[in-house]
Amino acid sequence: MSGLILTPTERKAYELAARFAAFSEVTAVALGGSQSSGAADAGSDIDLYIYTRAGIPPNEQAMLIEQSGGAIRVDLGLSYWGGVNVWIDASTGITVDCMYWDVRWIEGEIARVMEAHQPSLGYSTSFCRTVMQSHVLYDPNGWFAALQVRSGREYPEPLRRNIVAQNHPVLRGLITSYLHQIESAVRRQDAVSVNHRVAALLASYFDIIFALNRVLHPGEKRLLAFAQRECAVLPTAMAEDVGCVLTEAGTASGAVVTHIGRLLDRLDEALEAAGFDLGRR
Incomplete structure (x- = not known):
């Protein structure tokens, strides 16, 4: 990232990605939501997608938040939306929405839609778009880049x-x-x-x-x-x-x-x- 001028939101996203990269369970980290779609404004939060092959222990998730500067408020393991962590960063006031997606699950979703051509009632291709337009923050083995290619193929x-x-x-x-x-x-x-x-x-x-x-x-x-x-x-x-x-x-x-x-x-x-x-x- 040398030479690039980053916004506070981007700096925080890269900092968090580097911390998640230290976990052996993590395959890739990507920035999604309005920050990657070009629709971000001053009130936009950080939508961070953590792609894992195994779960990160909850106490280690909480410790990561503390080590990254702490939080004004934090909601951990929100099962209503699939185990999401949401917190307001203490140093910047930025809301971080951290989603954990299993590698095998998202691979199956992309295959179901883009290769097996199975629709849903509403939002049929939204996961494909989330993957395709995300900004890669950590992808040491190119797994996420390959998934983006599968997601962004010509519309079947x-x-x-x-x-x-x-x-x-x-x-x-x-x-x-x-x-x-x-x-x-x-x-x-x-x-x-x-x-x-x-x-x-x-x-x-x-x-x-x-x-x-x-x-x-x-x-x-x-x-x-x-x-x-x-x-x-x-x-x-x-x-x-x-x-x-x-x-x-x-x-x-x-x-x-x-x-x-x-x-x-x-x-x-x-x-x-x-x-x-x-x-x-």
């Missing part, structure tokens, strides 16, 4: 079509589709349920949008901005329609159903223009 056409086939019917094509569940919730005036199902509908909607454009899914944040910046093919008035759906979802009014119908009609038009047979007559 079977995967693209499988994502659409998996996510499109649940929007409104099934008896138990998201739209039908939202209609039922509106009749009950159940605003909590409306919002719950709208979130699921939008997850599948954006999964389709990114697959349609052969773009790896960027994850949970700034989806409209990413879609507008990276996707050449978008439904007509997508941002306006999404905004209307979100506005009306909080009221549980019948208008939310109307806006979702328009949103999905325009998605179908974009898919059919791209050559997808949706079976509409």
Whole structure:
């Protein structure tokens, strides 16, 4: 890193990576999130991915935090999100979000998606994107670089079509589709349920949008901005329609159903223009 001018966030990330590198369990360390996607701002935290072949003992994880300067506050082993450690660095005030990913698990995830072409309900390729766009901080044997190559290969056409086939019917094509569940919730005036199902509908909607454009899914944040910046093919008035759906979802009014119908009609038009047979007559 000689000669490079690093921000405080980057310096802290490299310092932590060097400390993790001392553990025999660690195969690679990478910086992800907004710091690697180009979307970072003054309030962005450090998303550190620790790729391991065995677990690091919890007491040693806690000791590493203390040795790196300590923390104003620390939450260790958050099982709600897969054993994540989160702390606020005492010297800089930067929040560090430290995720431990098993080497065999992430290799399997990349193979499942990019090689076996298996989709999910929403976020189908988000792990692939996390790996592909991460900045390598420690990778002595080139394992992570090879994984990035596998993640960033040309977008497989079977995967693209499988994502659409998996996510499109649940929007409104099934008896138990998201739209039908939202209609039922509106009749009950159940605003909590409306919002719950709208979130699921939008997850599948954006999964389709990114697959349609052969773009790896960027994850949970700034989806409209990413879609507008990276996707050449978008439904007509997508941002306006999404905004209307979100506005009306909080009221549980019948208008939310109307806006979702328009949103999905325009998605179908974009898919059919791209050559997808949706079976509409």
